[in-house]
Amino acid sequence: MAFRALSLAISVLLLSLAVNVVASSASGYDYSPKPELYHKPKTEDNNPFIPKTIGIQGLVYCKSGVKVIPLQGAVARITCLAVDQNRYESAPFSFLSDPADAKGYFFGTLSPSEIEDEWKLIECKAFLENSPLQTCKVPTDVNNGISGAVLSSYTLLNDNHMKLYSVGPFVYTSESNPGF
Structure with a gap:
């Protein structure tokens, strides 16, 4: 039973x-x-909608007294940190923008081919780097031109496959203590 x-x-x-x-x-x-x-995930190599390049744009001015003029030839420096697939940080690396045009507009780019394979950008900042005018060479921290403007918000330019960041405007002056 x-x-x-x-x-x-x-x-x-x-x-x-x-x-x-x-x-x-x-x-x-x-x-x-x-x-x-199960499909192969879209990566930057095979997805036309993922930006392949980052661009940084901004303006640089010279302030002398009350007068503010565009600073043609000024250069910005962009410094970035990256991490590898194990989340180890790289040493900071920098690149320079093109010299500013007659309106003080500068532009710089960074493409994936300029970054080590398997590295991912985690932070970038833009800084004042160089003024071509001897009479206007003192950088100011207006809009973090000395301390570094963090690249945070961007516009997608789908035609160029680019994330475009804007910073500044940055300001140089002729005064050693500009009082900003």
Whole structure:
């Protein structure tokens, strides 16, 4: 009698397991992979919508007394930190913008080919680097021109595959203590 009860209990248990397996398979929540659902994730190499380059733009002025003029030829420095796939930080690395035009506008770019493979940018800052005018060479910290303007918000330029960051305007002066 005990054997018969044990046998019945095992049969009921096996039947309920079979029903659960069939129910989970029918509901689509089983563990077998569905090949049609697994696609290669889009990466920067094969996705035309992921920006491939970052651009940094801004303005640089010379302030002399009450007069503020665009500083043609001024250069900004962009310094970045990156991490590798194990989250180890790189040493900071920098690049320079092109010299500012007659309106004080500068522009610089950084492309993935300029960064080590498997490295991801975590922070970049823009700084005043150089003024071509001997009479206006003292950098100020207006808009973090000395301490570094963090690149935080950007505009996507889909046609150029670029994230475009804007900083500044930055200001040089001729005074050694500008009082900003």
